[in-house]
Amino acid sequence: MSPNAIMSSDREQVLRLRSIVMAFGRLFAVNGVDLDVAKGEHLAILGPNGAGKTTLFNVISGDLTPTRGTVMIKGVDCTSLPSRRRPRFGMARTYQKARSFPGLSVEDNLYLAVVGKRGRHLSLWRSGTDRSWREQARAAAETVWLTEELATPVSDLSHGQKRQLEIGMAVATDPDILLLDEPASGLSRGEREWLIELLSDLGADITLLLIEHDMDVALRVVDRVMVMADGQQIAAGTPSEIEHDPVVLQTYLGTGASA
C-alpha cells in the first residue's frame, strides 16, 4: 500500500496497524491506515486538523475500537482489548486536551499514573511498594519540572503546567511505547525548547509516536514522519524528505509547490 514506508524489519515490531478504519456514522475519521513501528523508533504523525490523527491514537490506545482492521502491540492482537489493559504492554499516552484530575494534587495525579500500571488499585493500606511508587511519582514530577508544585491542586496549575503534568503522567509509568498528542500546543517558546530537550533525551528503547502541529518540534525529535489527510496516509518518510515533499507542502502547509 505505502511504497515509501520504511520497513525496519531488522528491529522488533512494537506496533503494527493493518487497514484501520474508524467510522463515526458516515464519517470515516480514519480510513485504511497501515503502520509499522519498530522498537525505539520515533515517529511523528502530521496532518491538518480533522485528518484523523487523534482518532488513530484513540484506536492505538484502546479508547476506541476500530470499525475495521487490526491493532497488534508487541505481537499480540489488541484490536478490541480495553484501554485499561494496555498500560501493561508498556503503553502510555497523553491527550490533546490535557486530561488530568483537577481535584487532586500534582503528586497524586502522577501517583495514580504509577498505580494504574503497577496494580494494587483497591488497596486500603499504604505498603512499602507504595512508598517506592510515591518516589516514582516525584521523580516524574522532576522530569517535567513540577517539583515545586507537588502539593498544588491541578485545578490551580497554569495551562503550560497542565501540559507538563500531562506528559509527566505518561512518563511516570516508565512506558516503552509513548503516544503524545500535540504536547507542544499552548506552550511558550521556552517551554517548547524544554519539551524538545525532554523528547530528544528519551531512552533509545522507548518508542515514541508524536502528533504535532509544530513542524519545528516534530521534525527535530523524530526519525520518521507519517502525514495524514482525510483519514489516510498521504506521505511518509524521513523528516528531510517530508520537508521537501511537494504533496505535503501542497495539502498540509498550503504553501509553495504550485502544481
Added chain:
Amino acid sequence: MTRQLRSPTTIAFVAVVALLVVLPAIGSSFFVNFIMTRTLILGLAAATIVFLSAYGGMVSLAQLMLFGTAGFMFGNAVLEASPRGLNLGWAPWTAVVFALAVATAIAFLLGALSSRTTGIYFLMLTLVYAVIGYNVFAQVVPISGPSGITRITPPPPITQATHLYYAALLLSIGGYVVLKLVARTPFGLALQGVRDDPVRMASLGFRVPLHRALAFTLAGFIAGVAGLLNVWWNGQIDPASIGISPTLVLLIVAVIGGISHLEGAWLGAFVYVAANSYLRALPFVDRIGITEDRFNTVIGALVLLIMVLSPEGLSGVIQRLSNEGRRRFSRFSSRDGTGRVDTSGDDAGESPVVMIDSSTSPPTEERK
C-alpha cells in the same frame, strides 16, 4: 506528621468531638436524646451521599433505601413473638451482622449494576432503586409488617437513651474517620480520579466500574449502620419511612450541609432536625398560616435561602469564613515567617488559601 496533628481542621474536629462527648452532662435530655441523636443518625446516612458525590462523582438516591433495608432486616431477625415481621428470634448481635450483610450485599449488586452510568443517569437509576425498595417493603407484607415492624429494641449494652446517643456519636466519628481515611488510600485516590475523568483513569489501567461499585458498597454498609441506629432509636420502622419524600429529605440534608464536604452532612442534619423540632414549637407559628401540612414549605424556604447564600451549603459558608480568618492570620504572622501558608495538611477544598508573601506584595490597603 505533628504539623498535621496541629492543623486547624484537626483542632476544630477534636473540639467538636470533645463538646459532643460532654454534651449529655450539660444539655437537656430532649436536646441530647432527641435532637442530637437524630442529628448523628441522619448525618451518618447523609454522609454516605456526600462521600459518593464528593469523592466518586455519584449522587445517590438509594442511600435511605439501604438504611431502611438494614432496619427492616434487623427487626425481622431479632423479634421473636411479635405480631409483625418474620420473627426469626436471633440473638441481637447476629441480627446486627445479618442486617449489615444484607444491606452491603444489596449495595454491591446495585452498585455493580449502575457502575457504568454517571450523572443524571446514575441519579435516575438510584431513584429507581429507591422506588423498588419502597415497593418491595410496602408489598411484601411478611417482611415489613403488616404496616411496619414495631417494638424493636437496641442490642444489650445499649439500654438507655444516652447509650444510644454515645453509640450514634461513636459510629458517626468512626464513619467520618473511615471515609476521610479511605479518600487518602490508593483506592480512594483512584475513586477521585474516576470522579474527575473516567476515560483517563481507564487508559491509566484502572477498572472504573469496579471502583464505582466498591465505593457504592462501602457507602451502603455505612448507610446500613445508620439504619440500625435509626431503628434502635425509633423502636419501629414502616415502609413509608423509606418512601420518596424521606428519600428526598436525606438528599436535602446532604445539600444543605454542602455536598462536597463530609462534615456538612452532620451540619445539614442538625439544621434539618433543629428546624423540624424548634420551628414547629415556636409560639403563634400556626397563627401565620404555617400548619403541620405546610411545614415542608418552611423547610423548603430554608433550603432555598441557604442555597442562594452559598451553593456549597453550610460547610461552604464555614470554609469561606475560615479561609478569610486564616488569610488575616497569615498576613499578621507572615512578618517573621515566609508568608507562605501551608495547605498540605488541609483538606483542600475548591477555594484554596490565598498565598500572601508580604515581601513582594506591599499592603497598600492597610496604609490608608
